[in-house]
Amino acid sequence: MEIYQLRTFVTVAQQGHLTQAAELLHLSQPAVTAQIKALEEEVGLPLFERTAGGVTLTLAGQSLLPRAQSILDSARQLVDHARGLKGQPAGVARIGIALSPDILRIGTWAARLCQRFPLLDLRLSQGVTIDVLNKVRKHELEAGFFLGKNPYANVNSVLLCSLPFVVAMPCAWRDRLDSGQLRELGKLPWIGLSQFSSFNRLTSELWRELNISPRKVAECDHLDALQELVTSGLGLALLREDVALTLASAGRLCIVPGIRKLFDLQFVYPADRESDPIMRLLLDTLVEVWQLAEPEVLGS
Structure with missing residues (x-):
């Protein structure tokens, strides 16, 4: 069964005359007759009865007419939708995410992108921030979220916000700091972190400032696991203040x-993609979601 056969069936039913239907369809009357016959053979039922003034629908034809009209309406809507997509930006956008999705406002950003750009193939990849930065630098990701200072000249950064961090310790250790001396923190065990974790760099930076070199116990690079280890009494760790x-x-x-x-939370992307159409729509939508008045782009 073809769309053109259904179109002919509906037109003949509306006109009640083969010749008038043929004129509207820009077909010959024998062609219209052949299409109606082919449709009747496929459904196995007669659809029209000939009369002196033209043709009328059989009971089967009356039953099938609304369904045929609905199919034609759906076909028109499909064509209209396809025409609306013409000229839409299309392509793959692989985005590296780290930290909690709510902190990154991923849901709002992704939803807005997908609603506005239906041909955008958005792919979100979870990872630690150092790994995200390196993949962006090597063009394995189109963009990503990074916590800390971006050391690469070939990677541009947009500052989103500054996240506050504090040092957390088990409750049972409340009295183990001698007179509140921060250097005493060096005598307590800390939870070790993977070298690929941004928390490792942030923690090392804090240790240098405090001039301490504490003993490390265990190792992890996942926020939920890190806070669980602290609450379980294993050691100290740097945590996001809100957590x-x-x-x-x-x-x-x-x-x-x-x-x-x-510590700065940044959106990073390859510097040579600054003027890329997909990158521009990613950045423009990001600016809206984060309500950045004049985003400062750092890089090359």
């Missing part, structure tokens, strides 16, 4: 007073 405050209010850990570090 630490929530756990502290629940009595699950303590926050070391006097230490609060700000």
Whole structure:
């Protein structure tokens, strides 16, 4: 069964006359007759009865007419939708994400992108931030989210916000700091972090500032696991302030007073893709979601 056969069937039914239907369809009357006959053979039922003034629908034809009209309407809608897609930006956008999706506002950003650009093939890949940065640098990702300082000249960065971090420790260790001396933190065990984790660099930076070199226990690079290890009494760790405050209010850990570090959360992408159409729509939508008045682009 073909669309053109259904179109002929509906037109003949509406006109009630083969000749008038043929004129509207820009076909010969024998061609219209042949299409109706082929359709009747396929459905196995007569669809029209000939009369002195033309043709009328049989009961089977009356039953099938609304369905045929619905199919033709759907076909027209398909063509209209396809025409609307013409000229839409299309391509693959592989985005590396790290940290919690809510912190990155991934849901809002991705939803807005997919609604506005239906031909955009958006692919989100979870990873640690150092890995995300390296994959962006090597063009294995179109863009990604990175925490810390971007050392590469061939990678551009858009500053999204500065996230505060604090040092968290098990509640049972509350009295192990001698008179609040921060250098005493070097005598306590810390949870080790993977070298590929941004938390490793951030923690090392803090240790240099405090002039300490503590003993490391265990190792992980996942935020949920890190906070679980602290609450379980294994060691100290650098945590996002919002996470630490929530756990502290629940009595699950303590926050070391006097230490609060700000680290930049950035959107990174290859510098040579600055003018790429896909990159521009990613950046423009990101600016909307993060409400950045004048985004500062750092890089080459």
